[in-house]
Amino acid sequence: MYNEKFSKDVSSFFRSPVREIFKRVDLNAIYSFAGGYPSADTFPLEDIKQTVAEVIDKYQGKAFQYGATQGVMELREAVARRYGVPVERVQITSSSQQGIDVCTRVLVDPGDVVLTSSPSYLGALQSFCSYRADIRGVAHKDDLNEYRQAYIKTLDQVRAEGKQVKFLYMIPDFQNPSGESLTLEERQMLVGLAEEYDFLIVEDSPYRELRYEGEHIPTMYSLSPDRVIHLGSFSKIFAPGFRLGWAIAHPEILDKIYVCKQSLDLCPPIMDQYVAAEFLESGRLDANLAKSIELYKGKRDLLLGLLEEYMPAGVRWTHPQGGLFLFLTLPEGFDAVKFYDTALDAGVAYVAGEFFHPDGSGKNTMRLNFSFMTKERITEGVKLLSKILP
């Protein structure tokens, strides 16, 4: 009989509260600001159907055979062209979540330090935990020098402990969960610290192309291509169901990821990669992306207006220039985890901000997604949430 003794110590693994919510409730039956789901309205169903047929006619059996561990050349080349990098620096991943996981797998020994922003993406924290990384979160400061000092304090502390910082994990564009972006100066400062203290940066960038206002800011990768591993995703610009992303990095790092992926899953799904490549190269992806941006911008504006109108006094929120989320800060003493059952009973879901904080702080915060629901449901959801908040 199976019993616990067979298992390794998995206390370092932790469950995603988002996924646990999805186990409990039907997302379509409640007003869900939880999750990071794109709107299904953005999926170009007829175009995909057409493209699959074209891909099968063009590639025949090759579309269903095993393929290269690095990804099919057509998709690697399409990604390389789009982002202006050499193709030998592109590895296709089976989801950008896998990109995070393999980076951790090839870089982190138990006890190694991973620096993150605080708050940061829950799925990344989960992955770091599962490799028993020592996660140190640094909160954002509006003043650049104060922000730099906060990092230096942590870095010096780590050095004093005789530990090694393997990498800084950062989502510089429309961060999950806060929706906020790093300025160019902040990116330069962090890359400078990486050089000074000699660590790598994992730049996770799934939302970068979903910008609703303002100018694009250079990627951290472009500031230091040999020190930054850039992770991208088709999930928010095409469709998450394909589970495809990419890593752009120094070829020596990609070579380690290549060996790791051999024993992980051999290669990403083949037909799906050809479909993504055709979508990119034909311009269909950009045409579809323009529609998504218009849709999401409208939803963001709506949500900002509704919060202004309905939220109780003392509640603050971020004003993201892109992405899928904004972050709510409630009065001190509010506990978003404890409040969760009340909210679900009333029919509204969010993700408690505490889960995004490596040190368990942020109890009075919550993440709201504005991409998934229709405008009508966003409106009803905000009214409902405002009414039940204390």
Add this chain to the structure above:
Amino acid sequence: MYNEKFSKDVSSFFRSPVREIFKRVDLNAIYSFAGGYPSADTFPLEDIKQTVAEVIDKYQGKAFQYGATQGVMELREAVARRYGVPVERVQITSSSQQGIDVCTRVLVDPGDVVLTSSPSYLGALQSFCSYRADIRGVAHKDDLNEYRQAYIKTLDQVRAEGKQVKFLYMIPDFQNPSGESLTLEERQMLVGLAEEYDFLIVEDSPYRELRYEGEHIPTMYSLSPDRVIHLGSFSKIFAPGFRLGWAIAHPEILDKIYVCKQSLDLCPPIMDQYVAAEFLESGRLDANLAKSIELYKGKRDLLLGLLEEYMPAGVRWTHPQGGLFLFLTLPEGFDAVKFYDTALDAGVAYVAGEFFHPDGSGKNTMRLNFSFMTKERITEGVKLLSKILP
């Protein structure tokens, strides 16, 4: 600048010689008995095109959204029905390679012992190595009692060292690389030892449905459903490009895999899962499988006949009743790794048997695949290989 110091000690990772071959040569330009590729002739291209269109019409946006970490319910149910197990015991994996990897990830701490047959599947050995498992291979013996004693010797040795056997990894049907199967009595004996010495069994079963003669033998899972994790794959019965497989196991084990998969890749590709489910439920998979079996049986028979006719004296080989491989044993002193460059230069590829032996033995063996090439190329390939062998 990136340098080695950022990396964890990846000496425990090793490269797949098969994949390295694929990097070096174009498989279609040589006579390739390497790899474990199905024949592209078995991929039902028009049926897949049709099924994708049906899936998109039926599921709409749901086919491209994020999905359940356990896999979509339709596919879990189809697998459960096909193999006669409760649906709560089915987890869909993003390739059966991932099944092996997640089992190791949730069960093995560095230094834990994994028992395997010797030889055994290279991709599994790679995965065990990457988790720093202590792999102990046990060679097959034709006499049941001798075979049992070989395991007992290893188990007692491990016990004497104060180490823990976490699981036995076994491919009981048409094993990779040997093509041989375990008898019912051997399966019962191994399950009995698992109970006596208290370890789990990971039963890897990608070739089980490709039987060309003889009767199906009960799975090890059916002999001990709470102690055996059964891994299956769509790669050999449908198409490997989908990268879909399944794990059937005790719900407590699946729950650990579920948490692990959350941080690994969130969920398997969605549309691909619906396509596989439709293929299974509509009977198209079985119709296609019958054709594959007919094709591969013919190729196996051809290869056996050709070896008989052309191989130099002193070469022996296995007679698989199914699967994709047979295993060649050359005279003592022959080194299949050293011979490899000679073979590639002549235009023929195989996988050296040494790579499948955890202890580095089997230097005079090689694995031959008979599914990938056409009958004409198999014929030319055997003639060529026979001619260059010493």
